[in-house]
Amino acid sequence: MGRVLLGLGAFLLVAGILGVAWAPGAVKKTPVEVDQKTDLTGSAERLNTSTGETRELEVRYTSITKSDTEASDDDTVYFKQATCLVEVDGETPDCVSDADDRLISAGEETFATDRETALAVDGSKLPDDVEPFEGLVNKWPFDAEEKDYEVYDNVIDEPVTARFDRAEEIDGLDVNVYVTETERAPIDLGSDIDGLYSDRKEYSVDPRTGAIIKQVVDQQRYLADGTLVLDLQMQYTDEEVADNVADAEDNIASVDLLTRTVPLVGFIGGALCVLAGLALILTGRRTKAAHTA
Known part of the structure; x- marks a missing residue:
């Protein structure tokens, strides 16, 4: 005995x-099998270019992110992401065609992040079909700190500073809240029309796993002369937040x-x-x- x-x-x-010695390095990594849909809803004022007037409308933003498991490895995870912002009018799908007046914007991106740091992989290390992003893209690192981080903004195609703002609680889960602010940055509004972009986002992040639990967006887009094209306010749906809290608690456990x-x-x-x-x-x-x- x-x-x-x-x-x-x-x-x-x-x-x-x-x-x-081994578990933290093996467990605290972005998984290589990801299939995630994120929904934000809110309201907007949108310019009618034919009349020159703005009108209020309900909007929905959908983001579908899937990992390329075969291309990913122990260090890097590759993602394909499709995003769509639409005007909600009756039974409206997650996205509509370019010919549909309800479409506000849509895009597809392929990117890669480091599985430990969650930072975008340096462009020199990527194949030609993967876009070179900078900063954090779709999550924070595990054990996120109460400090500033650089987060990629796909509207202006460059990273912006996400400053730590506060700690709070969402449905019993402790989160860190980070804020990004962009003021009148030059952008292409589409069809080679020059415009300006102002944006403020709040990211509520579970510091243990780096998962984004909630996001609040306050965004404006203007013509180069200052005419307002889009004034947008939206955030994660209540169902989205509840699901994210539950997932974070399971992952923490x-x-x-x-x-x-x-x-x-x-x-x-x-x-x-x-x-x-x-x-x-x-x-x-x-x-x-x-x-x-």
Whole structure:
């Protein structure tokens, strides 16, 4: 029995060591199998170019992000992302054709991020069909800190500073809130029309996993002369936020199991088993020696 306890103790101690030395690096990585749909809803004022007047409307923004699992590896994950912003008018699908007046904007992008840092991969290391982004793209890193980060803005095609603003709680989950602000940046409004872009976003991020739990957008687009083309306010739907909180809690539990519970059980249980095994072996030897004498 003593040798059995020694063997069990050794196994638990090895499990504890792996939980400390190996598990964090293996677990705290962006998965290579991602299929995520994100919905934001809100309202907007949109310029009618034929009349020169703006009108209020309901809008929905949909983002579908899928990983390219075959192209991804231990260090890098490749993503394909389709986004669509539409005017909601009756039964409106997630996206509509270019000929549909309800379409405000749509796009498709292919990018790659580092699985540990969540930063976009340097363009020099990418194949020709992958766009070279900079900064964070679709999540924060694991164990996100209360500091500023650079986040890629796909409207102006460059990173902007996401400054840490505050810590708060969403449905019982602790989050860090980061804010980006862009003021009158030059953009192409489409069809080679020069325009300006102002934007303020709030990202509520689960610091443990780096997942974006909630996003709030306040955005304006103008013609070069300052005429307002689009005034947009939207945020994640309540259902989206609730699902993100639930997913984050599940992922936190999985990370804690491997990086905290397993090491704790391994070191404490392993030490107790080793001590008990040694005690049994020594007691057995003394008993045997006593009988021999």
